[in-house]
Amino acid sequence: MSSVYALLFIVATLVLVLGLARKIVQYAKAPAPLKIPTTPAPVTQTGVVMRLFREVVLFESLFKSTKWTWIFSWMFHLGLFLVLARHVRYFIDPVWLPIALIQPFGKYAAFAMIAGLGGLLIRRIFVDRVRYISSPSDYLWLLLLLVIGMSGAMMTFVVHTDVVAVKQFFTGFWTFSGGDLPMDPILLVHLTLVAVLMILLPFSKLLHIPGVFFSPTRNQVDNPREKRHVVEWARKLEDS
Amino acid sequence: MAKAEFETPELTEFIEVPKLVEGTMEHITCFVAKPEHQEALGFPGEKVENWKEVAIDKMGDLLSRYRSFQVFLDSCVKCGACTDKCHYYLGTKDPKNMPVGRQDLLRKVYRRYFTFAGKYFPKLVGATDLTEEVIDDWYSYFHQCSQCRRCSVFCPYGIDTAEISMAAREILDSIGVGQKYCNEIIGKVHKIGNNLGLPGPAIEDTLEGLEEDVWEETDVAVKYPLDVKGVDILLVTPSADFFAEPHVDGLIGYGKVFHEAGVSWTLSTKASEAGNFGMFIGSYENMRRVSLRIREAALELGVKRIVFGECGHAWRIAYSFLNTLAGPFDFLDPDYPVPQHICEFTLNEIEQGTLEFDKSENDDMSITFHDSCNVARASRMGDKPGGQFEIPRKVIKAVVNNYHDMEWDTIHERTFCCGGGGGLLTDDLMEVRVKGAKPRMSAFKNVMEEKGVTHLAAICAICKSQFTKVFPYYGMDMFQIVSVHQLVSNAIVMNRKTPPEEAPGYGEDDDDE
Numbered sequence: 001m002s003s004v005y006a007l008l009f010i011v012a013t014l015v016l017v018l019g020l021a022r023k024i025v026q027y028a029k030a031p032a033p034l035k036i037p038t039t040p041a042p043v044t045q046t047g048v049v050m051r052l053f054r055e056v057v058l059f060e061s062l063f064k065s066t067k068w069t070w071i072f073s074w075m076f077h078l079g080l081f082l083v084l085a086r087h088v089r090y091f092i093d094p095v096w097l098p099i100a101l102i103q104p105f106g107k108y109a110a111f112a113m114i115a116g117l118g119g120l121l122i123r124r125i126f127v128d129r130v131r132y133i134s135s136p137s138d139y140l141w142l143l144l145l146l147v148i149g150m151s152g153a154m155m156t157f158v159v160h161t162d163v164v165a166v167k168q169f170f171t172g173f174w175t176f177s178g179g180d181l182p183m184d185p186i187l188l189v190h191l192t193l194v195a196v197l198m199i200l201l202p203f204s205k206l207l208h209i210p211g212v213f214f215s216p217t218r219n220q221v222d223n224p225r226e227k228r229h230v231v232e233w234a235r236k237l238e239d240s
Numbered sequence: 241m242a243k244a245e246f247e248t249p250e251l252t253e254f255i256e257v258p259k260l261v262e263g264t265m266e267h268i269t270c271f272v273a274k275p276e277h278q279e280a281l282g283f284p285g286e287k288v289e290n291w292k293e294v295a296i297d298k299m300g301d302l303l304s305r306y307r308s309f310q311v312f313l314d315s316c317v318k319c320g321a322c323t324d325k326c327h328y329y330l331g332t333k334d335p336k337n338m339p340v341g342r343q344d345l346l347r348k349v350y351r352r353y354f355t356f357a358g359k360y361f362p363k364l365v366g367a368t369d370l371t372e373e374v375i376d377d378w379y380s381y382f383h384q385c386s387q388c389r390r391c392s393v394f395c396p397y398g399i400d401t402a403e404i405s406m407a408a409r410e411i412l413d414s415i416g417v418g419q420k421y422c423n424e425i426i427g428k429v430h431k432i433g434n435n436l437g438l439p440g441p442a443i444e445d446t447l448e449g450l451e452e453d454v455w456e457e458t459d460v461a462v463k464y465p466l467d468v469k470g471v472d473i474l475l476v477t478p479s480a481d482f483f484a485e486p487h488v489d490g491l492i493g494y495g496k497v498f499h500e501a502g503v504s505w506t507l508s509t510k511a512s513e514a515g516n517f518g519m520f521i522g523s524y525e526n527m528r529r530v531s532l533r534i535r536e537a538a539l540e541l542g543v544k545r546i547v548f549g550e551c552g553h554a555w556r557i558a559y560s561f562l563n564t565l566a567g568p569f570d571f572l573d574p575d576y577p578v579p580q581h582i583c584e585f586t587l588n589e590i591e592q593g594t595l596e597f598d599k600s601e602n603d604d605m606s607i608t609f610h611d612s613c614n615v616a617r618a619s620r621m622g623d624k625p626g627g628q629f630e631i632p633r634k635v636i637k638a639v640v641n642n643y644h645d646m647e648w649d650t651i652h653e654r655t656f657c658c659g660g661g662g663g664l665l666t667d668d669l670m671e672v673r674v675k676g677a678k679p680r681m682s683a684f685k686n687v688m689e690e691k692g693v694t695h696l697a698a699i700c701a702i703c704k705s706q707f708t709k710v711f712p713y714y715g716m717d718m719f720q721i722v723s724v725h726q727l728v729s730n731a732i733v734m735n736r737k738t739p740p741e742e743a744p745g746y747g748e749d750d751d752d753e
Contacts, residue, residue, distance in 0.1 A: 027311060032306070034524075035560045038617055040625035065394035065396075120319075123320070124320075133318045140364075205314070207315060208317050215399070216311070217308070224564065228563045230564055237524075
């Protein structure tokens, strides 16, 4: 059974990394023929980095838009970030200091993550406009993340699993030393769903993760009068 | 005024987000372009036999040419942040007028033909085949978007529905189902030089009329030159400025400012249009063709600078795209930005002290300023971000005593579109225009009641025409919309007097006496 999971995670990691890389290359290669930053926009490259930082870390535009969605999604994303950072400890030995320091926050961040997801799910069900635009997959993503979060929190706070064995299993990946995964149902559910998420991510709306960095309305410098911007296919029109 | 077959929404004190009602606007269809309008732009005259293949191929072509299109179609997480931001949704309650609702009309087809999930699990991710009904929906709802970009301000990924609706219109054009209003107008520009199809002599006539009017009013011979070579400035202005009200009062104002600033300038027959509807239909090629007329005019006339008159989407294209489409402008004076907005020009003169004003000339009015969507969210003025908000307001405040802004969440980058932009300024879309104007009308009405504002000033030809038409639906007077340079024109003190020998009619016999 452990080798089935080992295989699953090798496949999941490959799909995630290659799938995302493929999409990122595709975005990077696609030309942006016109300057379309949503203005007022930064007039320098540094300004653009700051704008993207505020967008990615603070969700600036969402904050302007609707406070409830902002609160729930920021709770979820920040919680997820801390939880993921905490999980790094299961892949490395010795544990890096920052990861060790984050441990207590990372444990309780699970609640922020779950609460945020719950809020987003409630909003999706009860706000008529959001319900209208939702497909089955939109609910399933929230449920998937909720079950991942809750199963993880269960293992941290309620029914502990043999974490040392789990760590041996995953660190064994690097050294090909193997190790057996404890056959706890909660752990298996948790890991299965994480693998599902990794495999589906590059084919889903979770592409907003690379997407936000490539969004021309956010990542372009507002300097069209000062600097001429022409892409290759547009240049060909000039030559003809 | 013809009575409409729809109800004008009631104005409310606050902008209320309505409960959605499906299908309230699905009956909207604007006139389809005739074969001659289509073919003049390089599109098929009529709906092609294999429209489905052509449309999907075109979508693939656009995906390869526009990063925005790819990223925007992939990235939406359906968070709902945009759902209450579009003035057309707020005015019509139709969920397909929510930005994401509108995008999804196209996104569901993209997913079906271009994504793994949509190909194999269409129901799960809301993907659908491209059918006649989908095309009908596209035609209806992508002509209910004014490409104002308000949604893009609030989207956490910056998804801009304007880009999606431009792409959709380009796909529709490619299968032979274009919109009459836009395509006929672009044809006129290609052929004659402006949206209204005014030939050179008609423009000349109008300008002579303006010179006479200004002479009578001020005793100063202000020139409105056309096709004069070797002058400093080429003024490119929307053709509506030549005769529509209140646009023409703005044009009179530009002339007075140039006169007092002591610069030489000219209009051009070839570039007698600042507007460029090529953007509305998403056609880079048509937009470029229209822009090149300005370059050619500047070269032929040998000017040193290009200044644009008051027009919203024209300023977007001028500011953001002109250098790309028709540059480089290395033959112009490098000391000035190319192009310059007339408000930038006027404010610069005000700050240098070359202009004198008598603000009391505007005391019969109390003014508020409408930030035109394309100026606010797709361009800049001056050298700092946000100059597009400050500069027109500084100009207005220099010429009027009474000024009040509308509510903070309806101006600057959050401004509401007039409801008539993006190729919707046509009578066959009057219902969309009136309902879409609701949020702006609410904010204007509030500032009228709370601050005693009487007039709305704008720097966009489309806004001005739109408000002239929709004000009466909301119980307001059509003359409550004014041009910014009309206010300048009212207040400017004409200090450069005309010597008698240069006066019009000097040396001619006066037959009247």
